[in-house]
Amino acid sequence: MSLALVYRLNGLVGLLWAASMWFGTDMMAEAYGWEVTLPMVTMSQFLGMTFLFVAIIFIMLPNWTSLEQLKKATMTLILLQILAVALQVFHITSGAIPSGGMQYFGIGLSTLFIVLFYWKSR
Numbered sequence: 001m002s003l004a005l006v007y008r009l010n011g012l013v014g015l016l017w018a019a020s021m022w023f024g025t026d027m028m029a030e031a032y033g034w035e036v037t038l039p040m041v042t043m044s045q046f047l048g049m050t051f052l053f054v055a056i057i058f059i060m061l062p063n064w065t066s067l068e069q070l071k072k073a074t075m076t077l078i079l080l081q082i083l084a085v086a087l088q089v090f091h092i093t094s095g096a097i098p099s100g101g102m103q104y105f106g107i108g109l110s111t112l113f114i115v116l117f118y119w120k121s122r
Contacts, residue, residue: 003070003120004062010113014055021048032097074121078114085110 020028025044029036062070085107091097 001116001120003067003074003117006113006116006120007058007062007070010117011055011058011060013109013113014051014058018048018051018055021045021051031100031102071121074117078117078121081110081114081117085114 021044025041026036028044029040034040061073065073088097088103088107088110092099092103097103
């Protein structure tokens with residue numbers, strides 16, 4: 001497995017998140033016990049576009065840069081992913097979102113990508 005493949009796989013996961021934000025707002029809200037409102041749907045669509053942009057960058061970055069440049073970019077992206085995991089852990093521990101299998105799966109998957117990014121960038 002190469003660093004470029006790790007980037008592309010991470011991008012594919014981002015595409016899944018984008019699709020779930022666009023088309024799964026009702027399901028997401030139900031899982032958290034939230035009421036679906038028009039502002040929530042609007043925000044979900046906006047976040048879905050953000051996920052799409054980031055996913056495309058992750059998928060395409062190996063084509064736009066050399067391996068050495070990709071390795072340099074990786075440490076910054078690892079730090080951002082660590083912050084994202086920390087935020088999700090904070091939301092779970094503070095009770096802002098319920099704890100459960102999906103949240104722990106997401107934390108585990110993100111942690112796996114952090115490890116893979118670090119390993120393949122060395």
